[in-house]
Amino acid sequence: MSLTQNNNNTKIKRIAVLTSGGDAPGMNAAIRAVVLAATANNFEVIGFYHGYNGLINNEHCVLSNNDVHDIIHLGGTILKSARCPELCTKNGQLKAVETLKINNIDALVVIGGDGSFKGLQAIAEYWSGQVIGIPGTIDNDVDGTDFTIGFSTAVNTAIDAIDKIRDTANAFDRVFVVELMGRHSGHITFNVGISCAAEQVISFENFQVQQKQAILSTLAENIKQAIQYKHRSYLIVIAENLWPNGSQAFANELTKISGIDATLCTLGYIQRGGSPVAKDRILATKMGVAAIQAINAQETNMMIGEQNNAMVLVLLSEAVQHQKQVSQSLVDAQQNILAMTAQTET
CATH class of the missing domain: 3.40.50.460 (Phosphofructokinase domain)
Known part of the structure; x- marks a missing residue:
């Protein structure tokens, strides 16, 4: 599904964003892009600390353009990250939903891998707000996108x-x-x-x-x-x-x-760890902006992906299927040419 912008939506007011699971270089660039794009659309952005733990425990802050001014080059994540076993339980999911309601959140953006997206799907079962995923993982194992942030x-x-x-x-x-x-x-x-x-x-x-x-x-x-x-x-x-x-x-x-x-x-x-390379900074920026565009277009249960240099929307249910494979050309090159050449040279 291709991504187009719709600026007619005036209902969305508060966007929540968090980073979840393993950290990946470029997560801060994605946070920055989400905040800048949201501000341009007159949305307020609430950042939750320590992944879904912060959502469950209502640990948050307001994020302004000044807060993300000089973070695009930083590794890690200013919002911190963590695993959250509690979110695997119904009780944890309901706590997260209650926090979203208390803070009048209209849309939740989660930057992470497939486990984080499964958590997002679980929340969507009990919450009527919009949920959007941004793939941030060094493993590059999320379906529906050529590359993930950090790879x-x-x-x-x-x-x-x-x-x-x-x-x-x-x-x-x-x-x-x-x-x-x-x-x-x-x-x-x-x-x-x-x-x-x-x-x-x-x-x-x-x-x-x-x-x-x-x-x-x-x-x-x-x-x-x-x-x-x-x-x-x-x-x-x-x-x-x-x-x-x-x-x-x-x-x-x-x-x-x-x-x-x-x-x-x-x-x-x-x-x-480390400062993200240009490719990850650019990808994260494009995906962060695309996430706000998707919210504007009233999309939900979607992941932002990049396919053939174009931003696309991918169903969260499809993004977590683990169908993505290493390019067969790489496997064939190593097995049939490079490894054989190394043997003959030795």
Whole structure:
């Protein structure tokens, strides 16, 4: 569904906004865009702290243009974020709705991932106001949008870190296994692995547990060729939550089979921090403005997405289905060309 602006709505007066779930670089840029666009439409914006916890506990502040004047470059979120198990209960949902009613909120904008959107759907079951989602997660695993806010920055952050790891690996002819975030999605792993010229990428899209021993045997032979005979480093990137018993178990098993130490480096939360890159600042700004346009058009139960450089509206029920896949061209390139080339070179 395409997004068009309608300025005829004079009913909406108060907009609530919160950030929920894992933080993502660009969330502040989205908050800024929501506030500026709302102010331009004569709406008042109420920000709730600590995600849905702040909504349940009525912890809020009024957000003006001055409050968001110099935040577009900041990582994290000025509204803070959190997980909220209480919102999974009917009692928690009703508390959140009561807060919205007490504060005369007409529309709620939530910046977060699929879990945050499920919370938004739950609230909509008991509340007649408008609900709009903005996809902010480094995992890029929300359906209906080409990219989510924070993904590009997370990829760049991981690339920068792994380039430094490669320097050490080259200096000592070492094997490094780098674990990347993504929860159950390989978007970060494949994009970073290819960008860093990793000898091997192991992710949900190209791994099946029954292939475990075959993968270890092949890698062990390739590593022996690279380290013992060609005096080269060997870099493997692996998705978190993938290998049975964890990435450390993978590194240990690989060390045992190959006879060469494989050192695990888990990048972890470094991928969620830092100043957002230009792409995330621009995407967040476009999505924040589009959220207010959607409210003006009296839309509800929608997520703002970007498809082919155009802003679109996506049903929240569709956005949380986990159908979005890593580009098959990336998977094919790694499996059929890049990984094979690395083997022949070694």
